[in-house]
Amino acid sequence: MPGKSHETIVNAQFGPRARAYLDSSVHAGGEDLEQLGLILDGRPPGVALDLGCGGGHASFLIAPKAQKTIAYDLSEPMLEIVRAEAVRRGLDNLEAVRGAVESLPWPDQSFDLVATRYSAHHWRDVDAALREARRVLKPGGLMVVMDVVAPEHPLLDTWLQSQELLRDPSHVRNYSVEEWQAKLEASGFRPSIASSFRLRLEFSSWVRRIDTPEAHVQAIRSLQALAGAQVNEHFALEADGSFTLDAMLMTAAG
Numbered sequence: 001m002p003g004k005s006h007e008t009i010v011n012a013q014f015g016p017r018a019r020a021y022l023d024s025s026v027h028a029g030g031e032d033l034e035q036l037g038l039i040l041d042g043r044p045p046g047v048a049l050d051l052g053c054g055g056g057h058a059s060f061l062i063a064p065k066a067q068k069t070i071a072y073d074l075s076e077p078m079l080e081i082v083r084a085e086a087v088r089r090g091l092d093n094l095e096a097v098r099g100a101v102e103s104l105p106w107p108d109q110s111f112d113l114v115a116t117r118y119s120a121h122h123w124r125d126v127d128a129a130l131r132e133a134r135r136v137l138k139p140g141g142l143m144v145v146m147d148v149v150a151p152e153h154p155l156l157d158t159w160l161q162s163q164e165l166l167r168d169p170s171h172v173r174n175y176s177v178e179e180w181q182a183k184l185e186a187s188g189f190r191p192s193i194a195s196s197f198r199l200r201l202e203f204s205s206w207v208r209r210i211d212t213p214e215a216h217v218q219a220i221r222s223l224q225a226l227a228g229a230q231v232n233e234h235f236a237l238e239a240d241g242s243f244t245l246d247a248m249l250m251t252a253a254g
Contacts, residue, residue: 006124006170007074007100013170013210027057027118031197032146032249036115039144039251040065046112046141051101051133052119056082058146062115063094070111071096072104101129109138117146121164121174130187137254143189145250148199150174151234159231160245162223166216167207180250189252196248203241 036058045067050059053071059082063069071082071094079096086094099105101116102125114133123129133143150157150173157176164171175183177194184191207217221241231237236244 006172013168027055030199030247032117032195032247033057033061035195035249036117036144036146037061037065039142040113043113043142046138047110048113048115049104049106049111049133049136051114051116051129052122053082053096054078054117054119056085056096058115058117059094060085060089060091062113063091066113067093069094072099072101074098074100100124102132103128104132104136106136108135110136112138112141113144114141115144115146118148120145120147122170122172124172126172126175127183127187130183130189134188134254139254141254143184143252143254145180145184145248145252147180147247148174149180149194149196149246149248150176151246152176152178153230155228155230156234159223159227159235163220166220166223167212168210177248177250180248184250184252189254191250191252194248194250196246198244199247200236200244201242203238203243206242 040062045065048062048066048069050056050062050069050071053059053073055078056071059069059071063086071079073079073082073096076098079098082094082096086096097105101123114137120126120129137143150160160174161171164174177196180194181191207220224237224241224243227237
């Protein structure tokens with residue numbers, strides 16, 4: 001029997017939990033958003049695209065600094081939340097559009113800025129999405145990628161991907177900084193050196209936000225209990241299951 005498509009799984013995971021991502025303190029703030037704000041302050045206003053906008057926090061930051069901002073996501077319930085919040089904030093230049101990142105419905109060279117935040121690790125085909133992002137970016141435009149990144153060491157990488165997949169079956173992969181640089185270059189971008197951040201995740205809210213099944217919560221906790229010294233140290237594992245990840249912001253010129 002054929003299984004569900006990845007897009008169906010993503011919709012099933014995030015649609016019913018859209019409000020939780022709008023309200024999430026992890027998504028509403030952070031050093032990456034602060035740095036994005038500084039990047040925007042140094043650029044002339046233009047037309048911006050937020051790929052995989054989720055609860056819309058990057059879009060809400062970009063919109064006041066842009067002529068027009070499009071929040072793009074696979075989940076219509078997420079977009080409904082973004083539309084309502086944009087109205088509440090008076091952001092009348094923010095439009096929410098549904099679709100897959102691997103196939104963008106705009107002509108070549110439509111945007112001055114393309115950004116994505118905490119979304120790409122759910123994308124079915126990152127390479128196709130980046131090629132599309134490069135296609136719709138204007139000459140002289142900028143791509144900004146913000147996401148959790150995988151450690152280079154195989155042990156730490158495997159541990160991270162295992163935790164992520166147990167929590168959320170729509171997870172595909174957290175890529176390393178080096179993988180991101182290679183993928184961006186292969187898509188025609190000129191990536192910069194990434195800014196790095198440490199992101200602490202409080203365990204109970206992390207699993208509650210996506211409604212992780214209890215059996216999977218216990219499996220994650222079991223893996224944590226068996227983790228060796230290197231894993232404990234890198235992820236700063238805490239007694240209640242909370243832990244700390246590596247994240248980055250990388251810019252790439254078109």
